[in-house]
Amino acid sequence: MMRIAYVTADRGIPVFGEKGASIHIQEMIRAFGKLGHEVRVIAARRGDGGDTALNVEEVRASITGTDRAEKERAAMAQADAMAARLISLYREWPFDMIYERYSLWSAAGCRAARSLGVPVITEVNAPLVKEQSAFRSLVCEDEARAIEAKVLAGSDALAAVSRQMGDYLTGAGAAPARVHVIGNAVDTAQFHPGVPPMQTADIPENAFVVGFTGSLKMWHGVDTLLQAFRAFRAEEPRAHLLICGDGPKRGWIDGFVVGAGLADAVTMAGWVDHGALPGLIARMDVATAPYPAAEDHYFSPLKLYEYLAMGRPVLASDIGQTSELLSGSAAAQLLSPGDVGALAAALRDLCADPARRAAMSAEAANEGACHDWTRNAARVVEIAQGKRAAA
Structure with missing residues (x-):
C-alpha cells in the first residue's frame, strides 16, 4: 500500500465539477483507492458537494488579482502555497509519491518532491502554454515556459494522455524514457452493457437514436454532426438526436435545430450528472465522436x-488517438474528419443493418472493458515503485 499525495492546481478545474477534466481527477483518485492505496488531495479548488469519502483539501493563496497579469501571478502564488502545503503534509502524513495533474502555473509537485526526496509523476493532458498563447491570453509567457521546463525536467515520470501529447513533451525537451502514454479510461462498474436505457418523454420508443456527449465546443465537431443528422433525418423519420452536454456552441445548435425544422427530432439534455450518463448512452443506437480535422489532435476522449x-456502435473521426485505438476494430467505423456526407451515409447504413450494429x-463492449481507470492507476503505481527502487 502506498500513500499518494494528489495535486491539482488549476482553479478552473474543481475536483468536484461536471466537465471531463473533473471526472478524470475523481476517477483517478477513486482508482488509487480501489487498489488499496491511501490518497490525500491538495487542490486549488474543491468544488461543491462531491464524494465525502475522497479526502480533498483546498489550498488557496492570499494573493488575488483582477487584470490578466495579476491573475497569472496569483496562480503562481497559489502553486507556491500548494508546494509549501505538500511539505508540511509530509511531516504529519509521510507519503510515498506525488501525483500532479499539470496546470499552467504550477510546478508544486516537482518542487516539493525535490525537497522531500519522493518521486513525482506529472500527468499531462494538453500543451497548456501553447494553447494559452494561441487561443487565450498569456501575459507572463516567460514564466509559464519556465514552469513547463521545470515540470519536464523535474518529474520522475510524465504520464501523457496520448502518443501525440507524448511527442509534444519529448519535442519540448523531456527525456523519452520518462514519458509514458496513459490514455483516458472509464469506470467499467458504472459504464457497462447491462445498464438499462433511460426513457425520456421527448424521445419516441421506436426512435433510432444518434448520440453525442461532451462539451459543445468548435473542436468537438457538433456542427458536422448536426448537418449530417439533418440529411439522415430527411430519409429516416425515426431518427432522433440526443446531445448530452453544454458549451459555447449551444446557441448555434439551438438556432440550427429551429432553422432546420428539427425541433421534434433533437433532445438537448444539457449537462448531465455523470452518474446518470450511462442510462442515456444506453438509449443511443449509435454514438458519435465527429472531431474536425486538426493539426495537433492530442485528445484522449x-x-x-x-x-x-456501454457497448455502443461508434462513428468517429479517423484522427489522433481515436484512430490508433479503433483502426481495424469492428467496434467502430472511422470517418474522414469533417465529412458531413460520410457521416450521414454511415448513419443510414447502420440504421438499416441491425445485425452489424x-x-x-x-x-x-469487449474493447471498453479493457480500459478501466484502475488499470491506469496500477500502471502509475508501478512506474512510481520503479522510481523508488532505483533511487
Missing part, C-alpha cells in the same frame, strides 16, 4: 471510452 464500455456492440 472520455466519451469514446464510455461509449465503448449488434456485432459492433459486442466488439465495443
Whole structure:
C-alpha cells in the first residue's frame, strides 16, 4: 500500500465539477483507492458537494488579482502555497509519491518532491502554454515556459494522455524514457452493457437514436454532426438526436435545430450528472465522436471510452488517438474528419443493418472493458515503485 499525495492546481478545474477534466481527477483518485492505496488531495479548488469519502483539501493563496497579469501571478502564488502545503503534509502524513495533474502555473509537485526526496509523476493532458498563447491570453509567457521546463525536467515520470501529447513533451525537451502514454479510461462498474436505457418523454420508443456527449465546443465537431443528422433525418423519420452536454456552441445548435425544422427530432439534455450518463448512452443506437480535422489532435476522449464500455456502435473521426485505438476494430467505423456526407451515409447504413450494429456492440463492449481507470492507476503505481527502487 502506498500513500499518494494528489495535486491539482488549476482553479478552473474543481475536483468536484461536471466537465471531463473533473471526472478524470475523481476517477483517478477513486482508482488509487480501489487498489488499496491511501490518497490525500491538495487542490486549488474543491468544488461543491462531491464524494465525502475522497479526502480533498483546498489550498488557496492570499494573493488575488483582477487584470490578466495579476491573475497569472496569483496562480503562481497559489502553486507556491500548494508546494509549501505538500511539505508540511509530509511531516504529519509521510507519503510515498506525488501525483500532479499539470496546470499552467504550477510546478508544486516537482518542487516539493525535490525537497522531500519522493518521486513525482506529472500527468499531462494538453500543451497548456501553447494553447494559452494561441487561443487565450498569456501575459507572463516567460514564466509559464519556465514552469513547463521545470515540470519536464523535474518529474520522475510524465504520464501523457496520448502518443501525440507524448511527442509534444519529448519535442519540448523531456527525456523519452520518462514519458509514458496513459490514455483516458472509464469506470467499467458504472459504464457497462447491462445498464438499462433511460426513457425520456421527448424521445419516441421506436426512435433510432444518434448520440453525442461532451462539451459543445468548435473542436468537438457538433456542427458536422448536426448537418449530417439533418440529411439522415430527411430519409429516416425515426431518427432522433440526443446531445448530452453544454458549451459555447449551444446557441448555434439551438438556432440550427429551429432553422432546420428539427425541433421534434433533437433532445438537448444539457449537462448531465455523470452518474446518470450511462442510462442515456444506453438509449443511443449509435454514438458519435465527429472531431474536425486538426493539426495537433492530442485528445484522449472520455466519451469514446464510455461509449465503448456501454457497448455502443461508434462513428468517429479517423484522427489522433481515436484512430490508433479503433483502426481495424469492428467496434467502430472511422470517418474522414469533417465529412458531413460520410457521416450521414454511415448513419443510414447502420440504421438499416441491425445485425452489424449488434456485432459492433459486442466488439465495443469487449474493447471498453479493457480500459478501466484502475488499470491506469496500477500502471502509475508501478512506474512510481520503479522510481523508488532505483533511487
